[in-house]
Amino acid sequence: MQNADIHQFAVALLRSVTALLIVLNPVGLVPIVASVIGDLEPRRQKRMVRQIVLIGSLLLLVFTFAGTGILAIFRITINDLRIAGGLLLLSIGFSFVLKGSITPDTKLQNKRSPAPIASPILVGPGAITTAVVLVATNGVLVTSSAVAIVSIIT
16 A cells, blocks of 8 residues: 555544444443443443444444445435435434433333344444445445444444
């Protein structure tokens, strides 16, 4: 790789990591996860958090590699996905403004499984849309690297 290529890769990677961190919002999820697993013993809490991040990361990687193929099957273009994702984020933003912050679901507190927390709470439609759009914009290598970095940060 030449210096210009490395610079381009680094800029695309930084933008992708930033986009994923904004959409996933791991800091904002701490109260939700804590309310669900807060009464578990610390060892079990750590294990549950690791499982949540692992499941969420694997789900994002699946859509990173197969997302454009899935969209092609349904004849959905990237621009269609961008519009739908924007509308989704707009509606989530309006619900935050009108209703306040997310309150944990009491049903989740009874289910001690990491899967319902990993998806749709950690990796929801916004994160999946972002991953697929990032693949179309920056390619699989940049996006999968960004998913790996965000998984480590999370």
